[in-house]
Amino acid sequence: MAQAIPFRQASPLKASCHQCSLSNLCLPLAIEENDLDRLEDIVQQGRIFNRGEHIFDQSTPYRSCFAVKSGSIKTSIITESGEEQVTGFFMPGELVGLDSIGSEHYACTAKALERTSVCEFPVDKLEELTGKLPELQHHMYHLMSQEIQNSHQLAMLLSKNTAEERIAALLLSLSSRFQRRRMSPTNFSLPMARNDIANFLGLAVETVSRVFTRFQNQGIIKARGREVELLDIEALQMVSREFSRQGNN
Amino acid sequence: MAQAIPFRQASPLKASCHQCSLSNLCLPLAIEENDLDRLEDIVQQGRIFNRGEHIFDQSTPYRSCFAVKSGSIKTSIITESGEEQVTGFFMPGELVGLDSIGSEHYACTAKALERTSVCEFPVDKLEELTGKLPELQHHMYHLMSQEIQNSHQLAMLLSKNTAEERIAALLLSLSSRFQRRRMSPTNFSLPMARNDIANFLGLAVETVSRVFTRFQNQGIIKARGREVELLDIEALQMVSREFSRQGNN
């Protein structure tokens, strides 16, 4: 299961960043032990969302950004014509909603891909706090610029790379992000459906499926449904000449 | 000519944000008249770059972000394999280098598309100042989130739209940005080469060229070299069903 990440149960009213196992990935990493209380004062306890539930919706008033505590989230934007574009997948310790900070409304919709718990940071309080803690402010800038860079990488992937290269890059990105969370980099279960992968990578579902089986036939991966095993990471890196440069923090 | 934007000559050592005609587009827009001096204290006077000169280079230590004063800039990232991906075009009043704030090194290279003058904001000082001026901090968050959203829009364009739709969207984006700068929204000269357009939009140069002539034959635009006239904006909006949502500030 994907969210086998151990974390301590949050108290019902106040999250404890001090004891959170994700503190080295999430916002606390930028804060001195002394100041951590101030972050705890503004964070709201981990609400739980079931698979498919929305954490927030595009065009509704912007209130907070969210850290994934367990589970995973996908964000997407929807055009007037109703088309969806998946803009990202988020794993524990990653911040969702940075693309709307400073805006009046959410620029995208965030949806739980599985049972997911999150910590909520109300922006007004967060901005106030970053004004007082230079390291935290710096870290916010860093996270946001990372987000820009990731998105540029995605644009590059979409405009220059073949279907195989795109999928290899995604698998490698997931792999390294799992690894950073102390999970197997070679053996994991995809939190998202083929459809989401296809949409994210600008491909048709059928193409994604075909590439998966092609990789399988070549002995590079083993895939049954969402369970994936990367048998030959180097081969994947060769396919995706552009090494996975994604990944946050 | 593209940079027919009037602006007062900066004093050789200190830019005057007070008198800059771009103050309603650039950082000053977020700052009270009283505090404007503090911004002037950290900004470095407009250096001039000739066409083709680099404002900064990818992977060099990050020092500053830059506001375009006149002229225009393109940013691009370059992979190990030497491929280039144009990530954006910047016009007067827009901030370049936000994708690297909070990072150790520049994430992209910025190049003057024509004779261009810029104002330089050293990050360390800028971060210090945003810590003191909440409105400025808020504005920085806003600009950065805009940058993320723009990039997501680009990704969407790349993954879902045809060549004609992409080019129509770009023309409309440029049009509205020229308009916001008090220049004709229908009659302008492209600051960038066909090559850059193609790269930015994930197309072959030949395709860009063909679409331009197709639009011309349909009477939607008139183009001779870089000089462009938009004859039928509504038609362009029809082509690009996804209306130009790009544009900053």
Place this chain on the structure above:
DNA sequence: GTACACACTTGACATGGATCAAATCGGACG
């Protein structure tokens, strides 16, 4: 003015991936 290099256009052809269609799998639920 001439020439060179480079930007742009146009044409012919090849192809990766989309689309359409259909079969199979898998999981939730009674």
Place this chain on the structure above:
DNA sequence: CGTCCGATTTGATCCATGTCAAGTGTGTAC
């Protein structure tokens, strides 16, 4: 345990756009 519906796979065909190849401007340097 069977049923049903959505997710996934597989196959056949088509088309938008890339690629290759020529040509035609266009601006700059001498």
